[in-house]
Amino acid sequence: xxxxxIIMMTLLVSAIGITVLAQEKLTGQKIIENVYYxxxxxxxxxxxxxTLINSRGNERIREIKQFGKDYGKEExxxxxxxxxxxxxxxxxxxxxxxxxxxDDDQWIYLPALKKVKxxxxxxxxxxxxxxxxxxxxxxxxxxxxxxxKLLREEKLNGEDCYVIESLPKExxxxxxxxxTWVIKDKWIGMKKEFYDEDEDHLKTxxxxxxxxxxxxxxxxxxxxxxxxxxHRTIMxxxxxxxxxxxxxxxxxxxxxxxxx
Amino acid sequence: xxxxxxxxxxxxxxxxxxxxxxxxxLSGYARTYLGALTTGESEYSIIQNTFDLNLEHSRGNxxxxxxxxxxxxxxxxxxxxxxxxxxxxxxDSFDLRIGKQQIVWGKADGVFITDIVSPKDMREFLLPEFSxxxxxxxxxxxxxxxxxxxxxxxxxxxxxxxxxxxxxxxxSVKPDYPLPYSLDYSNADVKDKxxxxxxxxxxxxxxxxxxxxxxAAYSWDDDPTFHSEKIINQTTGMVDSVMLKPEHHxxxxxxxxxxxxxxxxxxxxxxxxxxGKHFQxxxxxIADGTDEKNYLHYLLGVDYSIGDLKLNGQFIQxxxxxxxxxxxxxxxxxxxxxxxxxxxxRETLNIELFSYIGLNDGDALIRPKLTYDxxxxxxxxxxxxxxIGDEGQFGRFDKNDMVYTKIKYSF
Numbered sequence: 001x002x003x004x005x006i007i008m009m010t011l012l013v014s015a016i017g018i019t020v021l022a023q024e025k026l027t028g029q030k031i032i033e034n035v036y037y038x039x040x041x042x043x044x045x046x047x048x049x050x051t052l053i054n055s056r057g058n059e060r061i062r063e064i065k066q067f068g069k070d071y072g073k074e075e076x077x078x079x080x081x082x083x084x085x086x087x088x089x090x091x092x093x094x095x096x097x098x099x100x101x102x103d104d105d106q107w108i109y110l111p112a113l114k115k116v117k118x119x120x121x122x123x124x125x126x127x128x129x130x131x132x133x134x135x136x137x138x139x140x141x142x143x144x145x146x147x148x149k150l151l152r153e154e155k156l157n158g159e160d161c162y163v164i165e166s167l168p169k170e171x172x173x174x175x176x177x178x179x180t181w182v183i184k185d186k187w188i189g190m191k192k193e194f195y196d197e198d199e200d201h202l203k204t205x206x207x208x209x210x211x212x213x214x215x216x217x218x219x220x221x222x223x224x225x226x227x228x229x230x231h232r233t234i235m236x237x238x239x240x241x242x243x244x245x246x247x248x249x250x251x252x253x254x255x256x257x258x259x260x
Numbered sequence: 261x262x263x264x265x266x267x268x269x270x271x272x273x274x275x276x277x278x279x280x281x282x283x284x285x286l287s288g289y290a291r292t293y294l295g296a297l298t299t300g301e302s303e304y305s306i307i308q309n310t311f312d313l314n315l316e317h318s319r320g321n322x323x324x325x326x327x328x329x330x331x332x333x334x335x336x337x338x339x340x341x342x343x344x345x346x347x348x349x350x351x352d353s354f355d356l357r358i359g360k361q362q363i364v365w366g367k368a369d370g371v372f373i374t375d376i377v378s379p380k381d382m383r384e385f386l387l388p389e390f391s392x393x394x395x396x397x398x399x400x401x402x403x404x405x406x407x408x409x410x411x412x413x414x415x416x417x418x419x420x421x422x423x424x425x426x427x428x429x430x431x432s433v434k435p436d437y438p439l440p441y442s443l444d445y446s447n448a449d450v451k452d453k454x455x456x457x458x459x460x461x462x463x464x465x466x467x468x469x470x471x472x473x474x475x476a477a478y479s480w481d482d483d484p485t486f487h488s489e490k491i492i493n494q495t496t497g498m499v500d501s502v503m504l505k506p507e508h509h510x511x512x513x514x515x516x517x518x519x520x521x522x523x524x525x526x527x528x529x530x531x532x533x534x535x536g537k538h539f540q541x542x543x544x545x546i547a548d549g550t551d552e553k554n555y556l557h558y559l560l561g562v563d564y565s566i567g568d569l570k571l572n573g574q575f576i577q578x579x580x581x582x583x584x585x586x587x588x589x590x591x592x593x594x595x596x597x598x599x600x601x602x603x604x605x606r607e608t609l610n611i612e613l614f615s616y617i618g619l620n621d622g623d624a625l626i627r628p629k630l631t632y633d634x635x636x637x638x639x640x641x642x643x644x645x646x647x648i649g650d651e652g653q654f655g656r657f658d659k660n661d662m663v664y665t666k667i668k669y670s671f
Contacts, residue, residue, distance in 0.1 A: 052606060060608075060636050084636035085287055085670040095468060103521065105468050112391040114364040118471055118519045120526050120565060130607030231606070253466045254355070254405050258348075 028148035028164045032180070035187050036143050041216055043069040043246040047082075047239045050131050055230040060084070062129055065260055067250050073098045076251035080260050091256040094121075109256040116253050125174045132203060132224040132233040134174070137194075145169060151179070156191060160184040175202070186210075186217050201227055214242040288313040288671060295664035297430075298644075305430060305662045306384070307334040312343070323348040327396075344396045354404040360396040363414060365462060365475060367517040367528045370597060370614070371576055373557050374475050374515040374532050377414055377460050379482045381423040385431045385657065386616075386625070387645055395420060408466050416458040419450040421508060422482040430660050435486050436588060438542060440501040447487070447507040450480055472518040475532075481511045485538035488549030502549070509538050509552075524564065528574075531558030543586035554581040561597075572599040594619040595653075608633040621652025641666040 048064040061083065068077040074097055081090040089111040096104040104121040125134050146166040153162055161181040168175065176199045181191040188210060194203040209221035218240050224233045249255065288311070295306040309332040317324045324347045331339040346359030363377040370390075372380065378394040386393070397420050404411040425431040435441060450456050458479040465472055484506035493500040515532030534555040541549050561574035574597040583591040596619060601612040615626040629643035644663045649655025 054606075058635075086289075086633075086637055086639065086668075088287060105521065107466070107471075112389065114362060114391075115366075116466065116471075117367075118521060118526055120521055120524050120563065126568070127606070130603075249405075252405070252408065253410060253464070254403070258350075258355075 026150065026162070028150040028162075028166075029143065031150065031162050031164055031182055032143045032146075032148045032166065035182055035189055038187050040070065041214070041242040043067070043244065044240065044242045045244065045246065046237050046241070049234075049236040049238070050129065051232075051234040051236070052131055053232040053234070060130075062087075062131075067246055069246050069248075069251065078251050078255060089259050091259060093251060093256055095251070107253070107256065109253075114257075116256050132226045132231050133235075137205070137224070146178075153184075154181075156181050159186075159190060161190060172197070188217060188219060196228075203227065213240050216242050218242075283317060285316040286314070286671075287316075289668055291666055291668040293664065293666045295662045297659075298661045298663060299659050304334070305660065306664070308332070321350040323350070342396065343392075353406065354402060357401040357403075360398045361401065362391075362394045362396045363399070363401065363460075364394065365460075365473065365517075366530050367471075367473070367519045368530045368559050368561065368576075369572065369574065369599070370616070371530075371559055371574065371595075373530045373559060373576075374473065374513075374517055376477060376479065376482065376513065376532075377416075379420045379422050383423050383425045383429065383431065385425075395423060410462075410464045410466075412460075412462040412464070414458075414460040416460075416479075417454070418452050419456055419458060419480045419508070420482075421450075421480075421484065431657070433656065435504055435540075437486075437488070437502065437504065439499070441488070441504045442501070444489075444503050444505045447505050448484060450508050456480075470518055470520040472516060474516045475513070476515075477511070477513040479511055479513065480508045481537060482508075484508050485550050486540055504549075509536065511535070511537060526563040528561040528563070529559060531556065539580065540588045541584075541586045542588050546586060551584060551587060553583070553587075555579070556581065568602050570599075570601045573597065590620050592620075616654055618649070618652040618654055621649055621655055623647070623649025623652035623655030625654040625657075637670040639666075639668045639670070641668070 045065070045067045048066055050062040050064075052060040052062070063082040065080045065082060066077065068075065074095060076096075077094050079092045081087045081092075091109045093107045093109075094104055095106075106119050106121045107116050108119055109116045125136065127134055128138060146168050149165045149167075151163045151165050153160065155161065161183055164180045164182060166178045166180065168177075174197065175194050176197055177195045179193045179195075180189045182188070183190050188207060189205075190207045192205040193201060194205075196202040203224055203226045205222060205224045207219050207222045210217055210219045212218070218237065220237050220240075222235045224235075226232070291310040291312075293306060293308040293310065295304065297303050297305050311330040311332075313328050315326045325344060327342060327344040329341060329343050333339070342360055344359075344361050346357050346361045349356040349358075361378075364375055365377060366372075366374040368375070370386070377399075378397055381388065381393055381395050397416050398418060399414050399416040401412065401414045425433075458477070460475065460477045460479065462473055462475040464474075485508075486504045486506050489503040489505065490499045491501045491503060492498065512535040513532050514535075515530070517528070517530035519526055519528040521527075534557065536552055537555040538550050538552050539555075541551055543549075556579040557577075559574050559576045561572065563570070563572045565571065576595040576597070578589075578593040578595075580587065580589060580591055596617045597615065598617070599612070599614045601610060603610050610629075610631045612629045612631070613627070614629070615624055617624045624647070626646040626648065627643060628646075629641060631639060631641045633639050642663070642665045644661070646661050647654050647657040647659075650658060
């Protein structure tokens with residue numbers, strides 16, 4: 001899982017390069033690459049609230065303060081869990097690398113254990129904090145892992161979109177295919193449908209609010225709906241700040257233990 | 261003493277109520293813990309109510325935390341105290357922490373090798389939660405940071421030993437001595453003076469390839485050694501009993517630990533060399549019944565996941581160097597730990613199995629546990645502690661098999 005991308009790429013969208021890209025003959029592959037490789041700023045911080053809603057309508061809320069920084073070939077991020085009370089002061093740090101095939105480095109600090117533990121990052125199909133988002137869903141899946149096909153162009157919620165179908169190259173992957181609606185001039189995946197291994201509709205991601213902050217498009221409100229189990233996860237982003245010069249010392253064992 | 265502590269806690273709570281909530285952060289939990297033995301007449305092994313409070317305040321580069329706790333038992337006096345009470349001073353490249361604090365070192369899970377700074381509370385053997393098994397110690401801790409490296413020095417002015425169970429506790433272990441004995445605690449205390457203070461130092465690195473720690477300590481052995489004094493029967497002229505005198509000894513330790521990721525697995529190791537540890541003898545001819553030996557304690561472990569199933573295994577060996585057959589401890593003591601854990605229902609239900617397995621005596625402690633987060637911050641836990649075998653560090657508690665439930669509300 002690449003939390004740096006969760007913070008830096010999934011949520012932030014640059015308008016840079018749109019003119020050039022618009023003049024090219026766009027394929028499904030190219031469109032998804034443009035979404036994945038978009039410019040995101042040097043660093044970012046925000047407060048993330050995840051609301052997990054089950055089929056009976058019961059809600060559970062997780063609040064996180066997150067920081068991310070792009071070092072070129074390396075991205076670092078750190079998350080501090082603010083609620084619920086029993087996970088408060090837990091922190092999670094991730095260093096991810098552009099180098100192909102190189103796994104992320106990850107650590108977790110559990111206040112009850114009072115130590116920083118290195119953990120394995122080989123869990124891209126795991127669900128993030130009990131939500132309906134897997135780590136792959138949050139932006140970690142590289143475009144080369146799927147075959148992308150431009151199905152059509154159509155309007156969605158008043159936005160001109162490309163509709164892309166993506167099929168995994170890996171056999172037995174948790175999704176048999178996904179279909180993404182990408183906004184033409186913003187390179188945001190505005191809607192995404194996920195189909196399970198039996199090719200039945202599993203989940204739908206809907207982006208409901210986005211805005212331009214500090215010159216970058218930011219997704220502020222999105223909902224992932226598991227249609228089979230009727231779960232929902234609402235992701236809300238607040239206090240977004242970009243390019244504020246986050247100190248390198250933020251991404252250290254010292255800060256994991258100290259918290260914010 | 262108890263009345264005084266209650267007053268302090270009441271004052272702290274009052275302070276919270278009159279203070280601006282933005283300044284003072286309040287958190288904690290209330291918990292009910294009920295355990296029953298599965299052997300004999302299913303007596304309750306523990307009925308405990310806990311209240312644990314954290315008060316935190318920060319202003320600029322200064323931070324303060326106090327963590328009072330209260331244990332209420334059905335059959336014992338109310339127990340109150342401060343788990344931690346310290347202040348932090350943050351500077352650009354170093355931090356200073358002063359006060360009562362829990363300090364945890366090393367990479368091992370559930371095993372104490374280089375993790376010897378904070379003494380342990382063994383009144384309920386290894387069963388309490390990790391946050392409760394370590395006692396806070398009044399100390400001064402300095403951390404200096406340089407890139408991904410950390411240098412840490414801890415000075416403990418007053419020695420605090422391991423908390424042992426009362427004599428009438430089901431967790432009490434009687435000295436295993438071949439003759440009748442009596443106890444004399446006259447040498448058991450380490451006097452509170454500067455020359456008796458303890459010092460610990462650690463260098464740690466957290467990097468992409470590997471995390472490691474190197475440590476050194478000049479401390480006291482938290483566990484006492486039972487020295488013996490032979491008592492000669494005046495009539496027979498033979499030794500017919502002994503006087504056992506528990507005493508703590510100085511201990512010098514060098515150690516280290518590491519963890520690294522190889523593919524989908526995380527490998528961990530930890531080891532320490534203890535210079536001058538005292539061991540007890542079964543040979544009555546040995547002067548005062550003890551012998552001083554150097555000692556190694558090390559561990560290798562791996563964390564691995566199969567789908568959602570998280571697995572962890574550790575092999576631990578304790579080795580007495582220059583061994584003599586008359587020592588009570590084995591030359592090598594081998595232990596394995598195993599953990600399997602899995603989350604269900606969007607991480608609200610967790611099923612876990614943790615076990616210690618003693619390879620020398622074929623004994624074990626098996627701890628299945630089920631935890632359900634009924635709503636956020638409200639947790640119900642049911643579990644069991646099963647001791648297998650007749651002897652060894654786990655088998656000796658064979659009659660203490662128990663089932664338990666804990667209900668915890670966090671705020």
